[in-house]
Amino acid sequence: MNALRTDYRTADLEPADRAMLDYVAKLTRHPVRCTREDIETLHTHGFDDTAILQINLIASWFNYINRVADGLGVGRE
Numbered sequence: 001m002n003a004l005r006t007d008y009r010t011a012d013l014e015p016a017d018r019a020m021l022d023y024v025a026k027l028t029r030h031p032v033r034c035t036r037e038d039i040e041t042l043h044t045h046g047f048d049d050t051a052i053l054q055i056n057l058i059a060s061w062f063n064y065i066n067r068v069a070d071g072l073g074v075g076r077e
Contacts (some may be wrong), residue, residue: 010061016045 003011007022039076042052069075 016047019045020047021054024055027056027059028063 013021019041023042026038027034039052047055
């Protein structure tokens with residue numbers, strides 16, 4: 001569990017979970033680099049279009065709300 005908190009890439013994960021987190025990391029760090037290939041990779045790991053949309057929306061919402069909080073200096077100690 002500690003590996004998941006510090007760097008998911010070192011955690012013992014199922015391939016589908018790793019693919020999902022790879023997509024979320026790319027969406028977070030370099031959203032303009034996300035391509036149809038990323039979506040197809042998720043499909044090959046068993047995610048349907050609804051699940052992919054949910055993954056995207058949840059990750060995007062967290063990215064958005066964190067940027068709002070960071071921009072306002074909220075939550076920093």
